[in-house]
Amino acid sequence: xxxxxxxxxxxxxxxxxxYDMKKIDMAVVDNDLSETSRQLIAKFDAIPFYNVEHAFLxxxxxxxxxxxxxxxxxxxxxxxxxxxxxxxxxxxxxxxVNAIESNSAQLIYSYSSKIISDxxxxxxxxxxxxxxxxxxxxxxxxxxxxxxxKLDYKWYMAPGILSVLVTIxxxxxxxxxxxxxxxxxxxxxxxxxxxKKHQLIIGKLxxxxxxxLFELAFGLIIAxxxxxxxxxxxxxxxxxxxxxxxxSVLGLxxxxxxxxxxxxxxxxxxxxxMLIFILMGGIFTPVESMPEWxxxxxxxNPVYYFMRIMRQVTLKGSGIFxxxxxxxxxxxxxxxxxxxxIWRYRKTN
Amino acid sequence: xxxxxxxxxxxxxxxxxxxxxxxxFDVYKGEIFGFLGANGAGKTTAIRILCxxxxxxxxxxxxxxxxxxRETEKVKKNIGYMSQKFSxxxxxxxxxxxxxxxxxxGIPKKERKKKETELLQKLEMEEARDKLIVGLPLGWKQKxxxxxxxxxxxxxxxxxxxxxxxxxxxxxxxxxxxYEASADGxxxxxxxxxxDEAEYCNRVxxxxxGKIEALDTPAALKQTYNSANMDEVFIQIARKPEAKKQ
Numbered sequence: 001x002x003x004x005x006x007x008x009x010x011x012x013x014x015x016x017x018x019y020d021m022k023k024i025d026m027a028v029v030d031n032d033l034s035e036t037s038r039q040l041i042a043k044f045d046a047i048p049f050y051n052v053e054h055a056f057l058x059x060x061x062x063x064x065x066x067x068x069x070x071x072x073x074x075x076x077x078x079x080x081x082x083x084x085x086x087x088x089x090x091x092x093x094x095x096x097v098n099a100i101e102s103n104s105a106q107l108i109y110s111y112s113s114k115i116i117s118d119x120x121x122x123x124x125x126x127x128x129x130x131x132x133x134x135x136x137x138x139x140x141x142x143x144x145x146x147x148x149x150k151l152d153y154k155w156y157m158a159p160g161i162l163s164v165l166v167t168i169x170x171x172x173x174x175x176x177x178x179x180x181x182x183x184x185x186x187x188x189x190x191x192x193x194x195x196k197k198h199q200l201i202i203g204k205l206x207x208x209x210x211x212x213l214f215e216l217a218f219g220l221i222i223a224x225x226x227x228x229x230x231x232x233x234x235x236x237x238x239x240x241x242x243x244x245x246x247x248s249v250l251g252l253x254x255x256x257x258x259x260x261x262x263x264x265x266x267x268x269x270x271x272x273x274m275l276i277f278i279l280m281g282g283i284f285t286p287v288e289s290m291p292e293w294x295x296x297x298x299x300x301n302p303v304y305y306f307m308r309i310m311r312q313v314t315l316k317g318s319g320i321f322x323x324x325x326x327x328x329x330x331x332x333x334x335x336x337x338x339x340x341x342i343w344r345y346r347k348t349n
Numbered sequence: 350x351x352x353x354x355x356x357x358x359x360x361x362x363x364x365x366x367x368x369x370x371x372x373x374f375d376v377y378k379g380e381i382f383g384f385l386g387a388n389g390a391g392k393t394t395a396i397r398i399l400c401x402x403x404x405x406x407x408x409x410x411x412x413x414x415x416x417x418x419r420e421t422e423k424v425k426k427n428i429g430y431m432s433q434k435f436s437x438x439x440x441x442x443x444x445x446x447x448x449x450x451x452x453x454x455g456i457p458k459k460e461r462k463k464k465e466t467e468l469l470q471k472l473e474m475e476e477a478r479d480k481l482i483v484g485l486p487l488g489w490k491q492k493x494x495x496x497x498x499x500x501x502x503x504x505x506x507x508x509x510x511x512x513x514x515x516x517x518x519x520x521x522x523x524x525x526x527x528y529e530a531s532a533d534g535x536x537x538x539x540x541x542x543x544x545d546e547a548e549y550c551n552r553v554x555x556x557x558x559g560k561i562e563a564l565d566t567p568a569a570l571k572q573t574y575n576s577a578n579m580d581e582v583f584i585q586i587a588r589k590p591e592a593k594k595q
Binding site for chain 1: 395401402403404421423424425428429430432434438450453454455479507571577
């Protein structure tokens with residue numbers, strides 16, 4: 001069960017948590033009804049994921065559609081655009097974007113303005129009567145997205161979700177296990193033995209460390225098969241870093257279990273840390289765009305380091321020397337959390 | 350006689366509640382010491398202190414010659430403990446449990462294997478070697494837990510109500526094991542509320558509301574309280590406070 005449940009989560013989450021634009025519903029308010037405006041609309045319509053569903057003559061109709069949420073984008077072409085273009089060499093257009101989800105709104109906006117400026121360029125060329133083989137001198141931008149060429153959002157999410165799964169498995173299992181012994185009462189039987197505190201904590205750490213690494217291996221295979229996620233870097237580095245990372249997560253889990261008495265308390269505490277760590281660690285939103293204080297807090301967030309490591313090693317192929325900051329951060333956290341767990345564990349109450 | 354447990358003016362307080370009220374007693378080497386009292390009299394609190402699971406509020410306690418405050422870990426090397434609540438891992442097999450506890454006490458592998466075979470032979474449980482504890486009858490579990498608690502040949506073994514919930518015959522068999530351990534030189538410190546078991550002890554103390562009300566051999570106690578058996582002795586002592594209140 002500890003294997004297939006997280007894997008189901010991974011497959012579902014990675015497919016679901018995507019920002020990729022699949023389809024943009026669009027409405028057009030064409031008050032110009034000219035050759036140019038028709039050409040522009042046709043240009044949008046020709047792009048597969050733009051779906052020109054409605055055409056109105058009134059801006060208010062387009063706004064109504066936006067309000068009801070049944071369209072993502074309204075393009076408003078004012079009357080006399082073509083004339084203005086010819087006479088004054090410039091004309092205005094309006095884009096109304098449904099920005100309930102700001103991320104997709106930005107994407108829609110940038111796609112659409114790119115289409116319009118493309119159209120614009122062609123218009124200028126035609127107007128100036130210049131043949132296509134001799135365009136006016138201008139700067140051309142050609143893009144190439146490094147590390148994730150096709151901007152496949154799944155490649156961004158898969159390593160992230162995988163780090164979350166490894167984290168949850170490690171933290172919950174180690175924390176629950178020790179507290180379960182408290183609930184059953186067998187912790188007493190251990191406490192009357194001459195076992196050393198660090199021996200006990202290490203004994204509670206190693207099995208879950210191994211299980212979590214297995215889980216990671218399994219998850220990587222699934223990511224490879226289902227999402228074709230590349231692992232550019234070395235597997236040794238990836239697992240070495242994961243092993244280092246797990247010390248801090250398991251250490252924290254064990255520390256929590258030394259200060260709690262029931263499994264419910266552990267659940268509650270784990271949930272608290274987990275939510276903060278994961279959401280702040282940059283699974284959905286880039287850490288760089290978080291406020292200063294949040295970035296500072298992230299220095300004690302093991303998930304933040306591991307999320308970076310996972311993405312860097314899988315997509316970018318980073319080696320150990322590219323990740324010195326992460327290694328230092330995780331080492332400090334691991335030693336701190338484990339020491340806290342050992343220090344806080346009480347054989348005599 | 351050599352003292353193996355020395356308790357002097359021991360107090361354990363939980364907030365305003367005094368669980369152990371100035372206890373003073375000694376246990377001698379090799380004896381079977383019965384620690385009696387009604388539920389809530391403070392027996393378990395005292396036994397937990399002696400095992401180093403709980404720190405006393407005040408008083409001097411020495412177990413196996415070591416100070417309970419400063420040399421807790423040395424005490425732990427020299428004692429065995431079997432509680433009423435739990436002793437063995439239910440989801441491990443008989444053999445795995447023996448291996449696990451043997452390992453914790455640092456018994457070398459070869460010796461542990463020999464001990465395991467002997468132990469299972471003695472308990473006639475060879476066939477259950479690879480069975481999970483959870484499926485065993487309670488009487489078997491108790492006998493096994495006791496044997497595991499003395500696997501490392503401790504100087505003292507603490508038994509906290511070891512025979513709860515089993516029939517008299519099983520209890521009698523359990524006591525055979527206790528006698529055997531005692532004959533091997535292990536001091537036995539046992540709490541119980543079965544008065545027939547009290548008769549098997551060399552000496553018994555009877556606790557009531559955190560205090561030791563009586564401590565002597567069963568025979569002497571019966572004489573003092575002019576009773577035919579320990580049951581009557583116990584009832585007289587336990588009823589005294591009620592009489593006081595009235």
